[in-house]
Amino acid sequence: MLYAVPAGLSLRGWNMPDQFNVLLEVRNVRKFFGVRGKSVLPTAKYVQAVNEVNFSVRRGEVFSVVGESGSGKTTLGQMLIRLLDPSDGEIMFDGVDLMTLDDQQMRRARKRMQIIFQDPYSSLNPYMTVGDAIGEVLEVHGITKTTAERDQRVDDLLETVGLRSATSVRYPHEFSGGQRQRIAIARAIAANPEFLVADEPVSALDVSVQAQILNLISDLRASMGLTMVFISHDLAVVRHIADRVAVMYLGRIMEIADVDEFFDRPLHPYSQALLSAVPTPDIRRSKQRQVLSGEIASPMSPPSGCVFRTRCPHAIEACAGVVPPLELKSATRSSACIRDDLLK
Amino acid sequence: MSVISSKAVTLGKAEPKRRQNRLLMTLRGVFSHRLGMIGGTVIVFLVICALLASVIAPYSPFTINYTAILKPPSLEYWFGTDELGRDILSRILYGSQASLQVMAMSIAGALVIGSAVGLVAGYLGGWVDEVIMRVVDGLLSFPAIVLALAIVAALGPSLTNAIIAIAVVNVPDFARLVRGQVVAIRRYEYVQAAKAIGMSPARLMWRHVWPSVRGSVIIYSTLKAAQAIITESALSFLGLGVQPPWPTWGSMLSTAMRYGDSWWMSVFPGLAIFLTVLALNLLGDALRDVLDATTN
């Protein structure tokens, strides 16, 4: 095993979406970006970055979003904590639609939700010391009153993420990528959030330090009881950290399943393609390996019907008709495919 | 099985470094930049001259002396005298007060207002940005001197109004510069991170956006200050700047036009403008070199 998964808070096997156990519910969310064309009219085209996305995240679980580059993972992740406003739909956080909050309420709510960005080089302000970057969170939410208190708490946080407290007077450029990501994590947990979006937190790092950072995140989520949305395109990472997995393609969710189920028996043709692209030592599976043909379609003009049909080996004419809805296929998984009966 | 403890990682270097002072770094850079050093020295010299004009100036800039009219440069009058027998050197020294004052205050005003406008436009985006930038485009279509003339004509010629006019003329330039930079910086994740923290927009702009913009604003101010000197002297030259009997470099030149044979009347005030503008331009270029080097 590559990554240590903490025991204790894992909620695998929970299947009923219990109303009281849902921290985050995403309902029919879309995000379209206007694209400035060269035409006379101001906005002619849209990028459909995220389209009709529905899912819910239970308290304490790690919900992982996987997909190729450009599938809308970052856009979705940012909407979850309202760094981006959805074009349509609702983001219910602990029973409240974030879009109904005014600026001040939203700012207060941010204490409960945080994000770790993909690139630790651009996520830290180069003009600010590490101590200030972390301490700022404490100041903004009035968590510490005095400077001494603040500095003490910053030092504690740095230690929690495995850095020396002397780090606080330095500037980000003096650190390696892994250390920077630790700093970013310290900042994210400073206000003691309940919910954390981790947007490919290790993909910009050297392979040698990826494991350390993942372990840190796992440890923290166990000790703090965090609920997490973990975005990644690395299935090996997902397998070890996630409780449930959602697969995205061209802005839409193709499949949601418990992690073991997903890796054992992917249901959606796209999930199967993704998994078979991962080299495995498993001889049984390697012979079924299929390679995705063709290019990912443009999010500006996605195919009609099922967006995956242009690359799907099982596509039939009917796939071009309607967009297949994400349907519950069993107690623990949903899939958006009209042909998955055939694939079981 | 390789479970790596996350607590074991520490930094290589043990000594905590003290905060590096960026200002100091920049200053050190300028000192080692030859042309920038020359420019800086001239500016410092000019500021001292302006502050100490009443001490240094050999004569009063106002006293009319009919016995010493249009005297060429001599040991007695280094830069000669004008048509009323006033000492040109003294008048240039006193004239630097008006020029530097108008320059400093108008650029400071334009910097503050223009940067604020640019920050707001760039950060908020959307229709606010659209409206502000159209107004900026509109104002930028006016030649600086024409807009300044019109404003001074409306307000009446005086030191204060020259400052206001030149400030207004420069606001759109700063707004455009800052807005462009903010739009570029807004994409950086640290700005997103600051927003995610729950910071108020005002604090976010001040702590996270402004520091990255500051450098280019300072370079730009130096270059704009050079232009402000020219605009101020042009206003005075056209009779719409600081009013007589206060000497200004521009008004001295406009009088000199009527006394073309007394070359010293036009050469020295012109040189004063020339050197000031040159020094500011050199300093601005040096700052650009230095800041480019320190940010890379």
Add this chain to the structure above:
Amino acid sequence: MLKMLILRIIQSIPVLVIVGAVVFSIAVALPGDPSLIILGENAPEVERQRIRLELGLDRPVLVQFGDWMFKAVQGDIGKSYKTGEPVVSVLAARIPVTLQLAFLSMLFAVVVGVPLGMIAAIKRNSWVDAVVSVLSVSALAMPFFWVGILLIMLFTLKLRLLPPFGYVPFSEDPVQNLRFMIMPVLTLGSAYVALVARQTRAAMVQVLSSDYIRTARAKGASELRVVTVHGFRNALVAIVTVIGLQFAGMMGGAVVTETVFQLPGLGRMITNAIFDRDYGLMQGGVLVVVLGVIIVNLLTDMAYWLLDPRIQR
């Protein structure tokens, strides 16, 4: 191309409205009662009231603005307060002078600046380059009116070669017209020589260090040939850049230059109008200058679009 042009024109409309608003509000903010300016200090109240009504000054400011814009779009920008002449006909007489000045200055800047920039680029980091760079830094630090005064001192008072002030239309006496124009053109052109030389040098250095130039050079082509043939397009882009970015500045320079040399152009008309408190005339003058700037910006964009292969069609 046409689409681009139309798009740019549409984009200019809000800018034009704002320009109109600024010009109009300046006139509103100007001190002094227009009726007194038109009729003189001791005009009877009845007459003044009539003028106010005629000018529509009794209406709300916004209505006045709307009316003014509406008329301006149709080409009616009012009358001179002083002479009662329509502003348009006064402008018609002034515009050619400023245009000639601007055109000749730019021509001078190109004819002198491009070769200087090219030489500096070929001999970069030599003393020639240094001299060109010192000259351009200096030229950019000299206010136009000082250059003008120095030129008058040199050419008129010292060498007695040129007439100091005055103007004859080109159509009446081309030779005399050009003699009057030499000093203003040198004055206004000096800064643009520097700018053109700078831009040309930068463009040329880029060309010289690019791969295809190295290839051409390897084939034995002379440096000068390489620069002139391959650099031509880049030089053009450099010149267009200067014209586009600096046209507003050049119009400002024209105001000062025309005042120094007493050329009857737009610039001097504007300054005179300010002193005469002839705000009708001033408004028209400023409006035309700014309109010119906007049109030139539009044309530069078009020129860029034609010249720069990197900009997509």
